[in-house]
Amino acid sequence: MKFWKMNGAGNDFIILNNLEERLPLEAIPQIARTLCRRRMSIGADGLMVVEAADQGGDFKMLFFNSDGSVGEMCGNGARCICRYGFENGLAKEAQAVETTAGMVFGRRIGRRLYRVRLNDPATIKLDCPVEVDGVRYACSYVELGDPGLPHAVVPYHNLQNADENELRELGRKIRWNPVFPKGANVNFYELTGEDRFFERTFERGVEDFTYACGTGTGSVAAVLALQGKVSGQRVRADMTGGTLYVDAERVHSQITELCLTGPTNVVCTGEVADEDLTYQPLCE
Numbered sequence: 681m682k683f684w685k686m687n688g689a690g691n692d693f694i695i696l697n698n699l700e701e702r703l704p705l706e707a708i709p710q711i712a713r714t715l716c717r718r719r720m721s722i723g724a725d726g727l728m729v730v731e732a733a734d735q736g737g738d739f740k741m742l743f744f745n746s747d748g749s750v751g752e753m754c755g756n757g758a759r760c761i762c763r764y765g766f767e768n769g770l771a772k773e774a775q776a777v778e779t780t781a782g783m784v785f786g787r788r789i790g791r792r793l794y795r796v797r798l799n800d801p802a803t804i805k806l807d808c809p810v811e812v813d814g815v816r817y818a819c820s821y822v823e824l825g826d827p828g829l830p831h832a833v834v835p836y837h838n839l840q841n842a843d844e845n846e847l848r849e850l851g852r853k854i855r856w857n858p859v860f861p862k863g864a865n866v867n868f869y870e871l872t873g874e875d876r877f878f879e880r881t882f883e884r885g886v887e888d889f890t891y892a893c894g895t896g897t898g899s900v901a902a903v904l905a906l907q908g909k910v911s912g913q914r915v916r917a918d919m920t921g922g923t924l925y926v927d928a929e930r931v932h933s934q935i936t937e938l939c940l941t942g943p944t945n946v947v948c949t950g951e952v953a954d955e956d957l958t959y960q961p962l963c964e
Contacts, residue, residue: 681952683715684764685722687945688756688794690891690921694722695764697730699739709748714957716746721954725883725890728757730770737778738771745885752781752829755894755940756924759794762786763944781825795941798898799825804935806906808832812853821860822899824938830884831899832857832864839870839878848889851882867896871909876916877901891921894940901926902935 681703684695694715696703703711712727724746731740741761743751758777765771766788773788779799786796803823810819810832820833832854836842851866866882879900881893897917905912905928912928924942928935 682950683722683952684949685724685947686760686764687921687947688759688892688894689919689924689942691754691756691893692724692891692947693726693728693754693757693760694724695728695730695761697768698742699730699732703729708742708744709750710958712744712746713748714954715952721956722952725886726751726754726757728754728761730761730764733778735778735783737776737783739765740778741784743779745883747885747887749885750780751885752827753779753784753799753825753895755796755798755896755898756892756942757894758784758786758796758798759894759940759942760944762788762794762796763792763946779825781827781829789941792943792945793941794944795939796894798895798938798940799829801899801902801935801938802826802828804902804906806903808859810834810854810857810859812850812857817854819854820903821864822902824895824899828862829895830860830862830864831896832860832866833900833903834866834868836868836870839868839880842868842880847880848882851889852887855882855884855887865893865896867893867900869900869904871904872918873916875910875914876918877904877910878918880919889920892919892924894924894942897924898926898928898938898940901928902938905930905935906933 729742808821881896929937
């Protein structure tokens, strides 16, 4: 079983090409849980599987979180898989990738630099406060695509110096808050300058902070653009794993286009030899 390991701004992924591997779909959640375990296997935030397109795209991306659950879409994953698609002859520099949340359009800007248009926001609620342990937190709610990828957007003072454990516990409680029927990725942010913010995301399916979250970054930028706090043009988002840039096109009270640009990194490629895999293609 051949794989690529990539990351986009520290958000890391394993990529399998199922056009070649022909893995049964029902086996992939367990493969994701096994291969994404850090220290015990390759380790990653998620697993992306390339499948044949069936809606007019160049190929299809199936995304699985590290716990084996299905993810609707992943912004940094989409940028990485666009590079994979280009370098493996699956698509040209401009490409259309089918995802569970809808079509995502990507473009190669440079050898490592890729830009994707994220799924359009299906829902944006600017005023969606949440209560945790008797404390009311300002919050906005965004869903990207259909079915929507849920994001809570929460301002947090002095975020860069926040206590890690306290912030994690708060993220976990907001992630499971009954205000969000599907749960939510929780994006804490703080404005740090003109058209610039710092962000940390507690991701569902990983159930912890990741170094970056592309759809989370897009959701924060969309909220800030609608609130008039950023221009929406080349907004800089800094996070633990690096820097991304977002363009959020606003028409009145709607975001009509949301694009994410940033670096990709091919960490390694090779053959999976994990003996803990319960699914072994050679045993068929």
